[in-house]
Amino acid sequence: MRGGIAWRALPRDFPPPTTVYDIFCRWTKAGVWQRVTDVLRDRIRVRAGRRPTPTAAIIDSQSMRGADTVPGASSGWNNGKKVGGRKRHIATDTMGLLLAVVVTAASTQDRDGAHPLLARLRERFSTITLTWADAGYTGRLVHWAHQILNLAVMIIKRADPGFVVLPRR
Structure with a gap:
């Protein structure tokens, strides 16, 4: 409940915190968490009567305050939201299940953060042909996504x- 990952706060019946942390790091490096997320998302989609791989996505971003430990080089100020810290750019399927995430400084414009997000989305899901976004993504991004990624972005x-x-937002 303190927040963050306090490895020393693990329950007593767990292995030593350093062992748990080492396993966590190993699994992260090996992509285990990504595979678990993918399998669970696919199962939820199938149970809902959908195909395991999505054909459409929704993108958006959210600025959040950065902790004191966040390096200044990777944080910024979002003047529109009056928040200093980082911004997470997220792509979900139409059920709201996570597909891709990119984290930038909070000062990054939505359409600039969307470039690496859409590239990652296209790399992982070749079946997606349409993406919905809000007006913050208007401009060159729509043309770039269509020409480079063969991905339609509907504002x-x-x-x-x-x-x-609003529908699809």
């Missing part, structure tokens, strides 16, 4: 001010 714009649930 869903707000019609009315205030909170309104």
Whole structure:
């Protein structure tokens, strides 16, 4: 409950924290966590009556405050949100299941962070042909994604001010 990964706070019936941490690092390097995530996502999609691999995605970003331990070189200030720290650029399928993540400084524009996100998405999921995004992604990104990645990016714009649930966002 303290937050973060406090390895020394593991329950007493676990192996020593250094052993657990070493295994965690080994599994991360070997891609075990990514494979577990992929298998679970595919199973959830199949149980919902869908194909295991998605054909469409939704992208968005969120700025979050950085911890004191975050190096200054990898953090920034998002003036629109008035937040200093990092920004996570996320791609999900239409069920909201995670497909790809890229973390940048909070000062990174959405459309600039979307380049590596869409490239990673295309690399991992060749079946995706359409991506929905908000107005923050308008501009050269749409043309770049179509020409370079053969990926359509459809911008869903707000019609009315205030909170309104929008389709595919």
